[in-house]
Amino acid sequence: MLKQQLTSLSTSAVVLAGAALICSSQAMALSPFKATYQFSYNGHNMGSATRTLQQNGNNWTYVFAAKAGIVASATETSHFSLVDSNVVSNNFSRNANYIGLSDSFRINFNPAGKTIATNRKGKANSFAWKSGALDELNAEVQIREDLKKTGLKNNYYITDAKGVAQRKFIKLGTENLVTPYGTFSTIKVKLDHGKDERNTIFWLAPKLDYLPVKVAHNDGRSSYGILLTGYQGVTK
Structure with missing residues (x-):
């Protein structure tokens, strides 16, 4: 269960910025950064x-890593x-370990071949190309880029082992949030999972280019969250 919570953190985090419905009047260009969190x-x-x-010309690498001791x-x-x-998606990978057990997942986006290929623990699959498909x-x-430009799209298409699915977000309002790194004015957003017992809520800080400063998830049996402890990058 703990391994699933760790691996799903980034899935939730993927959409954190999604909820924000207020665009910045002075858009910032995408910039490298590093953020640290405590995991509960x-x-x-x-x-x-x-x-x-990280950035190398127009090639970007985004990494999420979480660790719960030696467990x-x-x-x-x-x-x-x-x-x-x-x-423009290129490829994605996930590796997880839990007390000696491992899990892996890969995605290869191939716009020229009009396919999206996945591999989950050695089991390969392929889907038809979807314009705008993301990981x-x-x-x-x-x-974040949409929020800084013209605003959110109606739908975002996220790829997982089962295919490409639409995601929607609901704005819950604003909230001043205290973190170990400081206090931030945030936009509070809920990811709609379509299940009453399951919810994910994100707190996004416009001052940090809509960085998620807190994420909280509850699936009825367990809960987990992350809270910002440090940040290196651009600010407004």
Whole structure:
């Protein structure tokens, strides 16, 4: 269960910025950053997590990593480029470990061949190409870019092992949030899972280019969350 919570953190985090319905009047260009978080499970601080965005020309690498002591760890990596503020997906990988057990997932986006290929623990699959298809990490980047330009799209298409699915978000309002790194004015957003017992809520800080400063998830049996502890990058 803890491994699933760790690996799903970035899936939730992918959409964190999605909820924000207020665009910045002074848009900032996409810039590299590093953010650190404390990770909690069922109300107990279990470890740490990081989100890092690196740039090499127009090639971007986005990495999410979480670790709960020696018990569990997960790392997700997305490679993409930007064309007129639109994310162009290249490939994605996830590796997770939990007390000796491992899990892996890969996505290869092939616009020329009009296919999206996935591999989950050695089981290969392929889907028809979907324009604008994103992965769990670079979807967050796309949402931020949209917020800084013309606003959110009606739907975002996120790829997982089962295919490409639409995601929607609901704005709950604004809230001043205290974190170990400081207090931020945030936009509070809920990811609609379509199940009453399951919810994910994000707190996005416009001052930090809509970085998620807090994420909280509850599935009825357990809960987990991350809270910002440090940040290196652009600010408004």
